[in-house]
């Protein structure tokens with residue numbers, strides 16, 4: 001069995017009981033960064049072998065994990081934070097496991113996309129999650145394709161590009177377009193900034209940029 005175990009997005013208390021049990025019982029844990037995930041495993045007294053599986057892991061690493069699964073071993077896949085498979089490397093392994101007929105099972109929990117969406121105040125009955133926007137190619141076309149759409153859009157953004165992205169939302173949808181910036185969710189300095197695109201641009205300029213961001217518009 002390949003378990004996809006959700007882990008906290010910043011607050012260690014957001015780990016589920018079942019997630020801890022599955023991690024404790026797994027034959028091995030596949031994670032993006034053994035040092036990052038080591039903080040979680042140490043906190044919960046989880047002592048299982050850990051194997052790194054990240055965006056640069058090639059086919060050989062996938063095959064190694066698949067071989068173990070085919071031998072009947074249980075792998076718990078976690079990412080640096082949140083739900084594996086959402087804007088992280090899990091997809092390739094999940095796809096390969098399914099192709100081999102290996103059962104895949106979710107252990108649900110924290111994810112930045114849903115946490116930001118439900119607290120944004122934007123309507124939630126029809127939304128589109130786009131992950132990280134393309135940095136160059138396809139970015140302009142993507143913005144154009146979103147014009148005049150009624151659904152809520154949720155994107156992930158890094159501290160390096162948050163200013164640019166919010167400025168481009170203002171350019172493409174107008175300075176008065178409603179935008180919510182969710183920052184440092186579940187952490188000590190969690191905050192939601194709700195305003196127009198122009199106000200969000202100004203707000204970001206007014207102070208040092210730090211942390212992790214989800215933008216809802």
Ligand code: SAM
Nearest residue numbers: 009010082083086111112156157184185212213
């Ligand atoms: N798998 C994760 C999930 O389920 O949300 C997402 C991983 S993705 C590599 C990391 C991005 O998610 C960050 O750049 C940020 O946009 C968003 N993110 C993760 N944790 C966050 C948090 N605590 N607050 C705000 N955004 C967060």
